[in-house]
Amino acid sequence: RQLLRELYSEQQLLEQMTWFWFNHFNVHQGKRDIRLLLSDYQDRALRPHALGSFRHMLGAVARHPAMLRYLDNDQNAVRAINENYARELLELHTMGVDGGYSQRDVQELARVLTGFGVRVDPDPPKIAPRFEPLYRRDGLFEFHPARHDFSDKQLLGRTIRGRGADELDEVLDLLVAQPATARFVSRKLAVYFLSDQPPPAVVDAMATAFQRTKGDIPSTLRPMLRSPAFLAAEAPKFKDPHRYLLSSLRAGFEQRELQNAQPLQNWLRRLGQGLYDKQTPDGYPLTSEAWNSPGQMTLRFEIARQIGGGAAALYRPEGTTGPVPLPDLKVLRARVEPTLAMSTRDALAQTTSPQQWLTLWLSSPDFMYL
Numbered sequence: 001r002q003l004l005r006e007l008y009s010e011q012q013l014l015e016q017m018t019w020f021w022f023n024h025f026n027v028h029q030g031k032r033d034i035r036l037l038l039s040d041y042q043d044r045a046l047r048p049h050a051l052g053s054f055r056h057m058l059g060a061v062a063r064h065p066a067m068l069r070y071l072d073n074d075q076n077a078v079r080a081i082n083e084n085y086a087r088e089l090l091e092l093h094t095m096g097v098d099g100g101y102s103q104r105d106v107q108e109l110a111r112v113l114t115g116f117g118v119r120v121d122p123d124p125p126k127i128a129p130r131f132e133p134l135y136r137r138d139g140l141f142e143f144h145p146a147r148h149d150f151s152d153k154q155l156l157g158r159t160i161r162g163r164g165a166d167e168l169d170e171v172l173d174l175l176v177a178q179p180a181t182a183r184f185v186s187r188k189l190a191v192y193f194l195s196d197q198p199p200p201a202v203v204d205a206m207a208t209a210f211q212r213t214k215g216d217i218p219s220t221l222r223p224m225l226r227s228p229a230f231l232a233a234e235a236p237k238f239k240d241p242h243r244y245l246l247s248s249l250r251a252g253f254e255q256r257e258l259q260n261a262q263p264l265q266n267w268l269r270r271l272g273q274g275l276y277d278k279q280t281p282d283g284y285p286l287t288s289e290a291w292n293s294p295g296q297m298t299l300r301f302e303i304a305r306q307i308g309g310g311a312a313a314l315y316r317p318e319g320t321t322g323p324v325p326l327p328d329l330k331v332l333r334a335r336v337e338p339t340l341a342m343s344t345r346d347a348l349a350q351t352t353s354p355q356q357w358l359t360l361w362l363s364s365p366d367f368m369y370l
Contacts, residue, residue, distance in 0.1 A: 006121060009067045015097065017050035017217075018042065020192055023094060023283035025061045027070040029276040033065050037140075038276055041066035047360070054215030055176045058093065062168060065118040065140040071281065074117035076110060077147040086110035087280045093200035094175040096184035101156065102345065108153040112160060112167045113147030116141075182210035188286070190224055195237055196287040197302050202227045226313040236369035238288035248362050249314070253327065267303050271296065292368075300362045308359025329354045330348050340366045 001023060022042060029035040031363040045064040049057035061067050068074045071085035086109035086226040091097050119125070119142040127135060127146050134145035150162040159169050175181055186206035190198035205223035213219040224230055239247065245267055249258075258264075268274050272291075278284050285291070306313075310324040337345055344364045361367055 006022070014047070014050065015246075018047050020189070021046045021050055021057065023278075023286075024188065025057075025067065026278050026283040027066045027276075028279045030279070032069050034069055036277075037064075037066040037069070040139075042063075049217075051217055054210070054217055054220075055172065058176065058215075059169065061093070062089070062113075063116065063138070063141050063170065068116060068118050068141070073113055076114050078111075078114050078115070078141050078149040081107070081110050081114065081149075086113055089113075092210075092281055094184065095178055095180040099178065099180035099184060102297065105155055108155045108160075109171065111149040111151070111153050112155070112171050115144045115146075116149070116165075116168065117144060118142060119144075134240075136165050158160040161172075176215045177211070179207070179211065182207040182215075185215075186210055189221060191286045193221075193237070194224060194227075194230060196289075198224075199227070199229050200363050202229055238292055238369055240284065240286070240291050241273040242284075243267055244368070245271070245303070248252065248304065249311070251306060251332065251362065251367075252329070252358050253315060254309065255327065259315055259317055260313060264310075271299055271303075300368075304362035305359050307362060308355050308357075310355070324369055326354045326358065329358060336361065340364070 023044065027034055027041065029038055035264050038299070041064050044068075045060040046057065047062060065074075067085070071088055073085040074080050076082040076085070083106055087106050089109065090099065090101050090106060095101055118139065118140050120140060123139065124135070125142075125144065129143070131145040134143075134148075135141040145164055148164060150164070152162050153160040153167070155171060156178070158174060160170055183203065187198065187203045188211075190203050190206060194202065202224050205227075209223055210216075210220040245264060249264070265275055269277065273284050310326055312322075312324040315324045316322075337348065340348070340361075344361075344366050347364070348357055348360055351360055
């Protein structure tokens with residue numbers, strides 16, 4: 001954790017990891033009433049564990065109404081099995097599509113997940129006396145034992161004894177212990193932080209740390225952060241729209257308080273990475289091929305002109321009109337220009353105003369990479 005804090009500020013680190021895990025455990029705001037659940041999902045299921053235990057986060061996600069609604073597990077019952085969440089729990093959240101599980105494992109996991117759902121009614125349901133000790137409720141989350149399949153299950157070669165809600169914790173422990181999970185999660189972290197094709201040796205070291213610590217996230221990241229590849233300049237990481245826009249605003253306006261976030265959300269949507277807006281459970285792509293098309297670059301250049309012009313819609317105080325002056329860029333120029341490619345420096349030298357300089361820098365190939 002200390003090593004991470006030496007490389008990122010506390011707030012930057014929290015933003016990076018919370019965004020990564022939301023994308024990993026993606027839900028879409030437009031489905032049913034999920035928009036009302038998003039802040040609680042992010043603040044209770046993801047943020048507290050973003051630099052902690054993957055296993056604890058996995059359990060918090062599995063019991064959160066946003067995920068149970070999104071992947072239809074609130075409709076999963078003993079006589080009406082729904083496999084949606086079980087399939088994505090294996091394919092996208094833990095072991096990966098090539099993780100070695102079978103369709104039978106998906107079916108058995110779906111049976112484990114029967115009865116895990118959502119209850120909006122503040123009053124508990126009426127259930128048979130024999131089920132009352134097994135009923136569980138936490139806010140909107142509900143485990144309804146009358147909807148659960150109490151027979152034994154066979155999952156990844158292990159017999160899961162049918163007994164109620166505790167089956168899920170046994171299964172999540174089993175999934176986190178799988179080598180496929182360690183490798184899948186480690187490689188995804190390496191792709192996000194390091195490169196589209198991270199060195200296999202780095203991923204192997206991360207996966208080993210993940211298994212040794214049972215999914216401790218800082219321990220998993222440490223081999224990557226200490227690897228020569230992490231600080232190597234020859235393989236920079238292309239920025240996705242989220243990183244591009246936030247780094248653009250920090251570059252020119254880091255000390256200025258945001259007055260209106262709506263234009264930023266509109267830009268993200270136009271660039272294809274709208275906030276909470278990925279409809280499918282796989283989350284937004286992490287590799288450059290998804291974000292470096294000519295159309296994407298054209299939009300970025302257009303947005304760079306707006307930001308370079310002062311981004312008035314973002315920073316104009318309410319009730320005022322007219323342009324918003326740029327901050328003094330002298331210190332920024334002195335720090336940035338020596339790090340740029342000679343062609344970029346030559347182009348910037350021909351600018352005649354701070355607005356032109358900032359616009360051109362935000363449009364440059366140098367700025368498109370971390």
